[in-house]
Amino acid sequence: MMPITLSVLPAALIAIFLWRVWKSGSHRDIETFADAQMDDEQFARCPGEFVAALFRREDWEFVSQLDSEPLKALFLAERKSLAIAWVRATAALTRRIMREHVIASRSSSDLEIGTEVQIYSQYVALRGACTLLHLSIEVAGPVRLGNLSQRVHRMSERLSAAQEALAAANPIRKLQGT
């Protein structure tokens, strides 16, 4: 009896989470700017100070002081919408960077296993962090996730920088090889 309960509980939690994601995606009555289709890369490559502003706790504290439930709901809906759009765009940009890297690696004659492993582990960690942040926004809202969002932002910048450095080094390596 006990093992059945233990397996049903995670399944129920996953079902509740998926239902919440679907429900939040199907709500179109609150018009938010982030609902509009936007270029992923433009959305993802946001300066760190503005990522911090998206998740800023002080704004929530200020809104809470005004003691208006509709205002609180509007604030949370706006911030959640923007935060999720940013996380999704960051995840999409990460996938694109990795795709480009794989294509470049296939044509490279002098692959360094250590560098490849490092980039791949950065990619896996970043995708995991994006998923965790997305789940956390859905469950807890964006106002308590300043640290995690900054971590995701830094990881994304590191991966972009590593890929750009490799792309810049490739022509030189090719020249040296000839």
Next chain:
Amino acid sequence: MKAVLTVVPVQQAYDDLLQRSLAKIPCDLGRLIYVASMRDYNTGKYHHDGLAASFSPAVARAALEMAHRDIFYKVAGLPLIELAKQMITYLQSCHEDPAEVLRAWRRLEPYRVAIPMNINTTVAALFISNVKLALVILPRLPLPDRSHPSVA
């Protein structure tokens, strides 16, 4: 060398704009609206007669574009409470009925044209979102005079 020759007059024009025109405006939100109003809706190009006469139309345009971007980033990064305070200052400085201005801002959303071109999309979205929130917050804040903008 060529780059230095072009950058220096733009910086001079930028400083001139800050000192002569923008310093007279009491808040960054007001400065943002002012600089955005210098931009042609159809072409996206900036025009400022005084600046163009002192420097050149191209230099004036570049200086205005630079100022627009700088001020926009400042305003977009403001905490909500600061944005709301700047909105009060702006309402008090624009010599119109604050309730009328707020109503127009809510309905027509003119602040959308205050976004510079080629700006980061997240920052632009954050700005729009914050202004929308500030417009809801404003009637709930204590204002210094009687021209308290009531909820529409």
